[in-house]
Amino acid sequence: MIEYKKATLLDIPKMQDLVKPEVDKGIILFRSSDEMATNIRSYILALKNEELKGFGALHFHAPNLAEVRSLVVSKDVRGEGVGSSIVKVLLDEARAFGVKQVFTLTYEKGFFEKLNFKEIPKEELPAHKIWADCIKCKYFPVCEEIALIYYL
Numbered sequence: 415m416i417e418y419k420k421a422t423l424l425d426i427p428k429m430q431d432l433v434k435p436e437v438d439k440g441i442i443l444f445r446s447s448d449e450m451a452t453n454i455r456s457y458i459l460a461l462k463n464e465e466l467k468g469f470g471a472l473h474f475h476a477p478n479l480a481e482v483r484s485l486v487v488s489k490d491v492r493g494e495g496v497g498s499s500i501v502k503v504l505l506d507e508a509r510a511f512g513v514k515q516v517f518t519l520t521y522e523k524g525f526f527e528k529l530n531f532k533e534i535p536k537e538e539l540p541a542h543k544i545w546a547d548c549i550k551c552k553y554f555p556v557c558e559e560i561a562l563i564y565y566l
């Protein structure tokens with residue numbers, strides 16, 4: 415059985431280990447331990463028998479806008495609904511905080527469409543997202559990521 419819970423600062427090393435292959439491939443942006451600590455309240459973990467199997471973050475950009483980011487599931491449990499469950503927990507959290515729209519930037523368009531996210535032109539995203547985050551990516555500015563949005 416998978417348990418979903420908020421991350422603590424003590425989880426950061428294991429989270430970095432889990433996401434490393436995706437960071438190396440350029441699929442997920444590298445976040446330093448300090449950056450993760452600053453945003454630790456945004457992360458939800460998926461645990462199986464207390465072992466970390468996935469995580470994702472809900473990052474607030476504006477009073478009406480948040481982002482699902484850094485979503486990753488361990489290869490040995492992919493396709494079992496863990497990724498969807500993490501996104502659903504993050505959407506519940508967004509709802510509880512009063513956010514109206516949640517976007518994501520991803521290569522996994524089909525996965526997010528199954529969760530009722532709709533594709534939007536990347537130009538509709540807030541400019542500071544592009545400049546603060548995308549500029550750190552090794553694929554910037556020729557990026558194949560797709561922007562999708564969910565209306566709460």
Ligand SMILES: CC(C)(COP(=O)(O)OP(=O)(O)OC[C@H]1O[C@@H](n2cnc3c(N)ncnc32)[C@H](O)[C@@H]1OP(=O)(O)O)[C@@H](O)C(=O)NCCC(=O)NCCS
Binds near residue numbers: 436484488519522
């Ligand atoms: C994307 C990812 C998080 C999905 O996690 P997961 O736990 O395997 O996903 P789920 O099991 O919840 O999949 C839910 C559904 O989406 C489908 N799905 C998963 N990836 C898909 C894709 N790329 N395209 C279409 N459908 C997809 C699954 O088949 C499943 O369908 P079903 O409900 O009919 O069985 C995982 O593959 C991963 O960690 N990928 C690497 C990192 C990454 O790309 N993260 C997203 C960047 S924000």
